[in-house]
Structure formats: structure tokens, C-alpha cells
Amino acid sequence: MTDHHHHHHDHDHSELSETELRVRALETVLTEKGYVDPAALDAIIQAYETKIGPHNGAQVVAKAWSDPVFKRSLLEDATKAVSQLGHVSRVGDHLVAVENTPQRHNMVVCTLCSCYPWEMLGLPPVWYKAAPYRSRAVKDPRGVLADFGVSLPKQTEIRVWDSTAETRFLVLPMRPEGTEGWSEQQLAELVTRDSMIGTGFPKTPGAAS
Amino acid sequence: MNGVHDMGGMDGFGKVEPEPNEPMFHTEWEGRVLAMVRAMGAAGAFNIDTSRFYRETLPPLVYLSSSYYQKWLLGLEDLLIDKGYIAASEVAAGHAVEPAKPLKHGKFTLDDVERIMVRGKFGRTAPAPARFKPGDRVRAKNIHPATHTRLPRYARGHVGVVERDLGCHVFPDSAATESGENPQWLYTVVFDGAELWGAEADPTVKISIDAFEPYLEMA
Numbered sequence: 001m002t003d004h005h006h007h008h009h010d011h012d013h014s015e016l017s018e019t020e021l022r023v024r025a026l027e028t029v030l031t032e033k034g035y036v037d038p039a040a041l042d043a044i045i046q047a048y049e050t051k052i053g054p055h056n057g058a059q060v061v062a063k064a065w066s067d068p069v070f071k072r073s074l075l076e077d078a079t080k081a082v083s084q085l086g087h088v089s090r091v092g093d094h095l096v097a098v099e100n101t102p103q104r105h106n107m108v109v110c111t112l113c114s115c116y117p118w119e120m121l122g123l124p125p126v127w128y129k130a131a132p133y134r135s136r137a138v139k140d141p142r143g144v145l146a147d148f149g150v151s152l153p154k155q156t157e158i159r160v161w162d163s164t165a166e167t168r169f170l171v172l173p174m175r176p177e178g179t180e181g182w183s184e185q186q187l188a189e190l191v192t193r194d195s196m197i198g199t200g201f202p203k204t205p206g207a208a209s
Numbered sequence: 210m211n212g213v214h215d216m217g218g219m220d221g222f223g224k225v226e227p228e229p230n231e232p233m234f235h236t237e238w239e240g241r242v243l244a245m246v247r248a249m250g251a252a253g254a255f256n257i258d259t260s261r262f263y264r265e266t267l268p269p270l271v272y273l274s275s276s277y278y279q280k281w282l283l284g285l286e287d288l289l290i291d292k293g294y295i296a297a298s299e300v301a302a303g304h305a306v307e308p309a310k311p312l313k314h315g316k317f318t319l320d321d322v323e324r325i326m327v328r329g330k331f332g333r334t335a336p337a338p339a340r341f342k343p344g345d346r347v348r349a350k351n352i353h354p355a356t357h358t359r360l361p362r363y364a365r366g367h368v369g370v371v372e373r374d375l376g377c378h379v380f381p382d383s384a385a386t387e388s389g390e391n392p393q394w395l396y397t398v399v400f401d402g403a404e405l406w407g408a409e410a411d412p413t414v415k416i417s418i419d420a421f422e423p424y425l426e427m428a
Contacts, residue, residue, distance in 0.1 A: 019238060019279060019282070020236070020238050021303075022282065022286075022300070023238040023241050023242055023282060024238075024241075024303070025300055025301075025302075025303035026245065026282070026285070026286060026295075026300055027241055027245060028303055028304060028305075029295050029299045029300060029303070029304065029305050030245060030248075030249070030289075030295070032304060032305035033294070033295070033305045033309040034309050034316055035248075035249065035252060035254075035294065035309065035312060035316060035317065036245065036248045036249065036252070036316065036317045037316065037317065037318045037319060039319055040244075040248060040317055040318050040319045040321065040322055041241060041244035041245065041248060042244075043319055043322040044243070044244040044247055044248065044322055044325070045234075045240040045241070045243070045244050047322060047323075047326050048233065048240070048243070049233055049240075051326060052326070093328060093329075093330045093331065093332060094328070094331060094332070094375075096373075109217075111215065111216050111217030111218075111361050111363075112214060112215055112216075112217075112261075112359060112361060113214065113261055113264070114277070118328070119326075119327075119328060122233070123233055123243075125227065125228065125231050126228060126231065126235075126277065127225050127226060127227050127228070129277045130222075130225075130277075131216055131219075131222040131273070132222040132223050132224060132225045132226070133225045134216040134217065135216040135217065135218065135219040135220070135222045136220075136222070136225070137217075138217045138218060138363060138405075138416050139217070139218045139363075139405075139406055139410075140411075141411075141414055142411060142414075144225055147224050147225040147226075147227075148225070148227060154413070155413065156413060157413050157414075157415065158411075158413055158414045158415070159399075159414075159415050159416075159417065160414065160415070160416045160417070161417055162217065162361065162416060162417065162418045162419075163419070164359045164360070164361060164418045164419045164420070165331075165359060165375070165378065165381070165395055165419035165420075165421070166329075166331040166378060166379075167375055167395075167397075167419050168328075194227075199227075
């Protein structure tokens with residue numbers, strides 16, 4: 001058993017190094033051929049690390065919770081509504097916002113690859129891109145929600161949106177109770193990434209404090 | 210293609226395992242791979258559909274046993290080699306040997322970074338009026354193209370209802386094989402759980418796909 005374990009450990013370790021070397025080799029080739037400036041690659045990574053993330057989506061949700069006119073325009077044409085917000089990074093085309101209600105819960109998946117509203121939520125988490133979620137979300141969404149510790153009333157309709165084209169979906173979760181009079185900034189702090197994918201709920205006022 | 214990437218409805222992959230406080234990248238090289246894919250795509254070496262197609266055509270065992278960014282790396286290597294931008298021997302040696310092939314949009318530099326942080330536009334002028342409208346009952350065709358398609362297997366042959374007309378878009382099935390954008394109407398089509406998964410399915414579940422017009426026929 002010990003030998004077996006050791007073998008596996010070494011194997012995994014060398015595989016990781018192989019990938020690192022391979023990535024470095026490819027980048028060197030692309031740089032030497034004049035296809036990419038490595039500083040531009042640094043800048044791409046930095047932009048992803050600093051500019052995009054669920055805070056963008058959270059601001060949109062908080063505004064929709066506070067401003068009925070904005071909410072209506074968001075549900076009508078999310079691309080247009082979001083692009084009118086100066087403080088959120090430009091979203092590009094084909095964004096669709098879908099509203100959770102007491103009758104209906106929305107959940108987003110990409111069964112074929114990993115389509116996800118990057119500009120709203122950042123890069124997708126590993127679980128979103130992995131086989132368990134991609135395979136089961138369309139067939140057994142309640143089972144998937146249970147994996148997240150989420151349960152819905154039996155009669156609630158569950159609508160699963162499979163992102164099979166360039167449309168990107170943002171779930172507009174229900175505003176938590178007990179937040180009357182809260183500012184958009186306060187509300188945004190309750191909005192979680194998973195609540196905008198449909199695999200979670202926003203935080204509740206008590207839990208957030 | 211009927212590949213292992215088309216996972217909707219498969220069993221046996223186990224529980225979803227969310228990682229608390231997940232970092233954006235788990236290792237430094239993941240970020241490099243993401244950046245290289247974005248940069249080479251923006252420089253005009255390939256379109257997004259071609260890059261998806263190359264990941265799908267990885268051997269099934271490789272696809273299933275590789276991490277997400279490993280798939281991106283392997284797909285990128287294969288694609289750049291096939292299109293003549295690099296040679297396999299160069300990747301093996303870790304240095305450029307052959308002359309470079311001109312890129313459609315030229316070298317990717319710092320000036321190009323901002324534009325790739327905004328999503329691309331896939332809407333196109335319609336070559337013909339839309340065949341379907343919201344409320345129409347449509348059947349997803351029973352088709353099995355050997356190349357890239359965005360019609361998942363679990364929907365094929367099943368009847369749903371058109372919910373939204375999303376306009377006319379680049380058709381991935383054509384773009385992936387570099388056969389032109391061939392714009393097609395795109396619709397959100399909703400299926401009842403029981404239509405897709407049988408009488409035992411949860412009656413409260415509905416599933417929608419975004420389906421291009423050539424995937425659909427009137428039911």
C-alpha cells in the first residue's frame with residue numbers, strides 16, 4: 001500500500017510539472033514568433049483578477065431590487081439596461097436576466113462546455129465547468145441544489161437554462177425580507193455569486209451582520 | 210459531434226463539490242493558458258467556435274481526466290499546429306524554429322487588452338425572415354453531425370415551445386469548421402422535464418436550450 005501511494009504521489013507531481021513546462025514552452029514559441037507580447041498576457045490576467053467578478057452582478061441585482069423601473073428594463077433587455085450603468089464594466093451583447101419568484105426558481109448551466117456571464121460574475125468556479133454539475137443540472141436540478149444545501153418548496157417550478165448559444169443568463173434572486181430601506185450598497189453585500197447562478201440564495205440580513 | 214463533452218443527462222459523475230473561497234486560478238499556469246487562448250483568438254488565429262470544437266475533439270479519456278485549463282491548453286496546441294501557426298516540434302523544443310504565419314489582426318499587444326474584456330457581438334443581419342415565433346411548438350431534429358454543434362443530444366427528437374426570439378446570430382456549426390458565419394435565427398425553446406426524461410421526471414422542472422433555426426422543425 002505504501003509503495004502504491006508513493007507511486008501515485010510522484011506521478012501526480014511530475015504530471016503537474018509537465019503541464020507547467022508545456023505551458024512555458026508554448027508561451028515561448030508564441031512570443032518568439034511575434035504572435036503575442038507577454039506583457040499583454042500579464043495584463044489580461046490582471047484584468048481578470050481585478051476588473052471582473054460577482055461584484056458587478058451584485059450591483060445590478062441590488063439596483064433591480066431598489067429601482068422598479070430599472071428592474072423592468074433589466075428583465076426586458078439586460079444588455080441595454082446594464083450598459084446604461086456607468087459604474088459596471090461594459091457587458092457586451094446577449095445578456096438575459098431571469099427573475100426568481102415564489103412560484104419559479106431559475107438555474108443556469110452549460111451542459112456542452114462552460115458558458116457563463118463572465119462580465120457579470122467573473123470566471124466560473126471549477127464545479128460549474130465540471131461533469132457532475134453539467135450532467136445533472138438538466139435532469140435532476142433538485143438533487144444538484146441539495147448538493148449545495150439548498151431546498152425549495154415541492155411545488156416551486158424549477159426552470160433550468162442551458163446556455164447552448166452566446167446568450168448569457170443572470171438570475172435575479174428574490175430580495176431578502178427585512179431589508180426595507182436598505183441602500184443599494186447594503187443590498188449588494190447580500191448578493192452571492194451562487195444566488196445569481198441559481199444554486200444558492202442571497203444572504204439574509206441576520207447572517208450578513 | 211456525439212462527444213463526451215455533451216454531458217446533459219448523463220449519470221455517474223457524482224456529487225457537485227463546491228470549493229469554499231475558490232481562487233480565480235489554482236496555479237499560475239492556468240492564467241497563462243487563459244491569456245494565450247484569449248490573445249490568439251483576438252489576434253485572429255481562430256474563432257470561439259473552432260476553439261470549442263478542438264476541446265471537444267480531444268480523445269474522450271483525455272477530456273474526462275484533464276482539468277479545465279489542461280483541456281484549454283491541449284486544444285490550443287492542437288489548433289495552432291493544425292492551422293500552421295506553430296509546429297509540434299517547436300512546442301517540444303520550447304523554441305520557435307519555423308517562420309511565423311501572419312495573423313489576421315496582427316500581433317496581440319497591450320493595446321488590445323481592453324477590447325477583449327468586452328464580450329463579442331454575435332448578432333448578424335438576417336438573410337431571411339424567422340420561420341418560428343414565440344408560442345410555436347417545435348421539435349428538435351434528430352440530427353447527429355460529426356462536427357461541432359450546439360444542439361445537445363438530450364433535446365434531439367423532443368418537442369418544446371418557442372419562448373423567445375433571440376435574433377439572428379453567427380451559426381456555430383458553420384463557424385467551427387471555418388465555413389463562414391452563415392447567420393441563423395436563434396430561439397429559446399422550453400421542454401417539459403417529462404418530455405426529455407420520461408414519465409418519472411419531476412413535474413415541476415422545465416429545461417430550455419437556445420436553438421438555432423436549422424436545429425428545429427414545426428411539431
